[in-house]
Amino acid sequence: MSWETVIGLEVHAQLSTKSKIFSGSPTAYGAPPNSQASLVDLAYPGVLPVLNMEAVRMAVKFGLATGASVAPRSVFARKNYFYPDLPKGYQISQYELPVVAGGHLDIVLDDGTKKRVGITRAHLEEDAGKSLHEGLPKQSGIDLNRAGTPLIEIVSEPDMRSAREAVAYLKKVHTLVRYLEICDGNMQEGSFRCDANVSVRRAGAEKFGTRAEIKNINSFRFVEKAINFEVARQIDVIESGGKVVQETRLYDPDKGETRSMRSKEEANDYRYFPDPDLLPVELDAAMIDGVRATLPELPDQKAARFVATLGLSEYDAGVLTSSKELAAYYEEVAKLLAGGPDLANNTPSKDLAKLAANWVAGSLAAALNEHNLEITESRIDAQRLAGLLARIVDNTISGKIAKDVFEAMWAEGKDADAIIESKGLKQITDTGAIEKAIDEVMAKNPGQLADYRSGKDKLFGFFVGQVMKATGGKANPAQLNELLKKKLAG
């Protein structure tokens, strides 16, 4: 019996406004506890919320970037429940009338095909504070610095069919909010987090299975692990004759498992109702158009441009546009290689674009990954990488030697020319020198030579290797190939 997984995600993205959504307090992370909590954040008697319109603009930006409709009138509602880090006893959120509804994002599946994931809605709400337990035996501390930080909750349709798809979607959202500069995407600090609604059903079944909601997963890796664990658990429950119950579960990254937090019966009745302290948010076309004018080139648009004008593969284009900074880095390398300051007017040849793409998405990405660095922290800047690639293009070094030069650049922080010079890595392009090396290799290996000449073509590689070895890898590969063919032919 085969099973189908059904996943929908709720992403909470903290908006990068300077002040909170309903008070003037700053939103900076990491300040001493309660140093960024005003009387409004502390829910003192008599205080009132005032909406920060910048948060609304950011939500509208997200809506426009996902092809959603922006509501001309949206309403804040109160979600009522008691918790110490929720000072008012209710969270101000949007319920029936969210600011954004009906968008979508396209993801690329493992087999290269595209899939569209629907976005049901994106609504504005305020974050809660934090309860602190460490170092407080038998007590709980409350830090309300985070209380009132603006969030958008992005709710997807249950369109994803595997943990991999869910991760691809989550990464897409992550990329987008950072492109839009509405969220810093920092998962460790909790500014980007996600809940996953997971259910399974028999392949071909129309009705969804009963879902479990996995709360507060804070890394891409955990999303995949948590979903896979949960799917296996649910299948196991059903196959051993049980029923999946609707509940909220928590993912424990240490044990790699999800466990029950509360069942549907224990769930709060949030008693949502429109917040009488806030007027409905009314947005006119001029406001929405104003926000539209601030939209940057979006990741999908940029990737399409890379494919159309630079001739990159969709895969490369997707990788290189996965962050705005990476794309900018790549474009700079390509521009410098082409020799002009403006890529639009000075498009590099497709070969150069491809060369730059291979290096940025290949060696550079690997090095960054290995050292756990962001592109903005790269030890080799775009200028230097372009300098290295220029030496490949002008045949000063081979691609293979270039890898060694790259490593030395990374380690020593010098530019390519200095390393090529100091290590004597300049490619041998002198025909005479290469011919001399070939002659010596042929003289040393009479047996192999005879075999080759009697038809063992495969031995060509052997001779290439020997000559490269003799020249310290510096022989120009194309020249070597040509000369070697001639000489071996006799």
Add this chain to the structure above:
Amino acid sequence: MHTFTLAELAKKLRAKEFSVTEITKSLLGRIEASQSKLNAFVTVTADSALAQAQAADAALASGKAGPLTGLPLAHKDIFCTRGVKTSCGSRMLDNFVSPYDATVVEKLNAAGMVTLGKTNMDEFAMGSSNETSYYGPVKNPWDLSLVPGGSSGGSAAAVAARVSPIATATDTGGSIRQPASLCGVTGIKPTYGRVSRYGMIAFASSLDQGGLISQSAEDAAMVLGAMAGFDPRDSTSVDTPVPDYLGTLNAPLAGLKIGLIKEFFDKGLDANVEKLIREALKVYEKLGATLVDVKLPALPLSVPTYYVVAPAECSSNLARFDGVRYGYRCKDPKDLVDLYKRSRGEGFGAEVKRRIMVGTYVLSAGYFDAYYLKAQRVRQLINQDFRRAFDEVDVLIGPTAPDVAFAIGAKMSDPIQMYLNDIYTIGANLAGVPAISIPCGFVRGLPVGLQIAGAHFAEGKLLNVAHMYQKETDWHRQMPAAFKPEKLS
């Protein structure tokens, strides 16, 4: 000198007949002397009042005084006052000293007024008799065995007994007008959004509105202008200019169209009260007004509508009182749930708890549509009724309360009877329109209030219509014998 209206005080202070410090000391003395009889105050701020008085005297001497400089007032204990206990009539906030001033307090301080103290009130403004206060009931100055009305009973009693010339108050379902009626003073509830709610402890946010209890419409006009206006800290305050209320006070009433709400002159209205209302209408006819019967068919639904909407909002507004950050906290909580349950259980009184429970119920899954949503729809109908009426008439006039003041304890065991006290006042809150109650006579020696309601932002018209009546009559000049200067000083 203690029984002057605010307008008279202003003149005499400027004519240097006495100083602000002298009048302040005199009133503080009267407050102290009256407290055991009336229980109108929760806190008397004598020291800061005298400091404000000194500053006002200096301002008057140096010619830097504004029109309200040196005029004394009291604030209902629902308005946050920096450095002063702000109890809201509740054990929950008995230990709460506000770290900030409400916008209303800030504005009136800036205008140079002198704050005498904080007046007693029904707990969290929930009540129509002032009997739900943690600090005990306020007594009606006309008869100490009777209630003063509520929830602004302390403000009404203080003004009626002339221990404060004017007082701030709030009105969610009649909490300014009903006690004004029962105590024989003037009480105005402005349009929803006219006066900032920032720093006014919320009961039902969509209905709460700050206003004044005064001896006359003229006095209210003097202070309302300084109190009203847009406040960027209150999103529901309305950004529309504050007119010159004093400037239009004496506009002639010839041609004024007065609507009589048919539904109000019905069974439930005391016959003696009705008679006084009819007599007041004759005064208006003499002034050139014409009377028209109007129907507001949805209005009789206002009490049940109110008792869904107001508790719903209060159940959420009062969730912040959890014993965690301020206010009452139970002793030795076992765990978090125990902390919540006992802090709230011990900190709130019975009426507050009743309304929190009703409100929680009407917002609950499965009941929300039948109660909350339906009530909101009826509220729309009531709103439309008022709008239609004000297309036809300038003001609506009728009774403020169905009867005169009742005995302390008489209605405490019957909440429905208690709630019916506000049957004539609640409509204005649901529709957000302004309304004023002014004294129009006595039944069995007890004052009766006449209610005048107007269209949104028609405060100027209401004060004008009230003032013209007060020029023709002296009901508002009557004061309870026991508090005349020779009896209380």
